[in-house]
Amino acid sequence: MHTEANANCAVRTLFSDLGVTDERIVWMPSPVGHSTGFNYGVRAALYHGRPLILQDRWNAAEAIELLQRHGGTYTLAATTFLADLVDECERRGVRLPQLREFGCGGAPVPPDLVRRADALGIQVLRLYGSTEVLCATWNRPGDTLERRAQTDGLPLSNTEVDIREDGRSLPAGTSGELFVRSPQASVGFFADPERTAATYLPDGWIASGDLAVLDDGYVTVVGRKKEIIIRGGVNIAPREIEEMIGAFPEVERVAVVGVPDDRLGERTCACIVFYPGQQMELAEVVSRLRTAGLAVYKLPERLEVMSELPMTPSGKVQKHVIAQRIRASKVPDAEGAQ
Numbered sequence: 001m002h003t004e005a006n007a008n009c010a011v012r013t014l015f016s017d018l019g020v021t022d023e024r025i026v027w028m029p030s031p032v033g034h035s036t037g038f039n040y041g042v043r044a045a046l047y048h049g050r051p052l053i054l055q056d057r058w059n060a061a062e063a064i065e066l067l068q069r070h071g072g073t074y075t076l077a078a079t080t081f082l083a084d085l086v087d088e089c090e091r092r093g094v095r096l097p098q099l100r101e102f103g104c105g106g107a108p109v110p111p112d113l114v115r116r117a118d119a120l121g122i123q124v125l126r127l128y129g130s131t132e133v134l135c136a137t138w139n140r141p142g143d144t145l146e147r148r149a150q151t152d153g154l155p156l157s158n159t160e161v162d163i164r165e166d167g168r169s170l171p172a173g174t175s176g177e178l179f180v181r182s183p184q185a186s187v188g189f190f191a192d193p194e195r196t197a198a199t200y201l202p203d204g205w206i207a208s209g210d211l212a213v214l215d216d217g218y219v220t221v222v223g224r225k226k227e228i229i230i231r232g233g234v235n236i237a238p239r240e241i242e243e244m245i246g247a248f249p250e251v252e253r254v255a256v257v258g259v260p261d262d263r264l265g266e267r268t269c270a271c272i273v274f275y276p277g278q279q280m281e282l283a284e285v286v287s288r289l290r291t292a293g294l295a296v297y298k299l300p301e302r303l304e305v306m307s308e309l310p311m312t313p314s315g316k317v318q319k320h321v322i323a324q325r326i327r328a329s330k331v332p333d334a335e336g337a338q
Helices: 004-018 035-048 060-070 080-094 113-118 145-148 193-199 238-246 282-292 319-329
Strands: 024-028 052-054 074-078 101-104 124-130 134-138 158-163 176-180 206-215 219-223 230-231 234-236 250-262 265-274 302-303
Touching: 004 035, 004 134, 024 035, 024 060, 035 074, 035 113, 035 134, 052 060, 052 234, 074 080, 080 101, 080 113, 080 193, 124 145, 134 193, 158 206, 158 250, 158 302, 193 206, 230 250, 230 265, 234 282, 238 250, 238 265, 238 282, 265 282, 265 319, 282 302
Parallel strands: 024 052, 024 074, 074 101, 101 124, 265 302
Antiparallel strands: 124 134, 158 176, 176 206, 206 219, 230 234, 250 265
């Protein structure tokens, strides 16, 4: 649940920290029905009275035409948008030096992608944000290329960050859960007091569920504690997919995890233990989920058939172990992957 006050604080602070200029033109390729497109595109432009370029449907070639025609200087978009834009610019031999504030986050941003963009005149400013706190850290335009390539930036003004383990703060350079406290943070989860109490602490700190390192004031996210899959900057909760697949009569157990992807950050992988004598291909799983009404972006793009799922002594599925095994195996996507 966000208020006008916390959302306006976010865009006011952002433009101030990036350095307010009268020349700034907002280009927003992210959907305006998503927090990124609405808050950091539409709201940012309206709040600061700046021109706004909205791209109706994502296409990298069309993005280049829009930017060349209208001169967009600022955006916030997930890694997928940046990767596609850089690929198209390199293919066509195009530079976009006016795009000086390409905020990028929501999924891992490869350092080499930042360097490739820089060679095209696109200044990428890696950042860290979440639905709960909006953008908490952001690289600044004056940061070195290596800072921008290797870290997720400094905390924004009036935003505090802390790295903790078991309730205690950790020293610099040590990985732990990232906690954020900020006036731009949301105020809780709607109609979910249990989840709100577990995430929003009484003293104002918010447990992010993300693992990070704080070094010389800069935050670098290194992983996640929570199970959310981030595909192209969009959050996917595995539980809904697991419940639908688990209802298939052929399926004994199922776990849905995110696996790394160079373009989208992560793709959704269904790990299934079938009952003896039963089997399904990915195409059949996807077809049934489509028929059941699962949103297209949530459909599994990989299937791993397993003899058993790794469990804790208490019976909880160890999804991080599954994800590590998949990464280590380097097995190609199953036949029928989207």
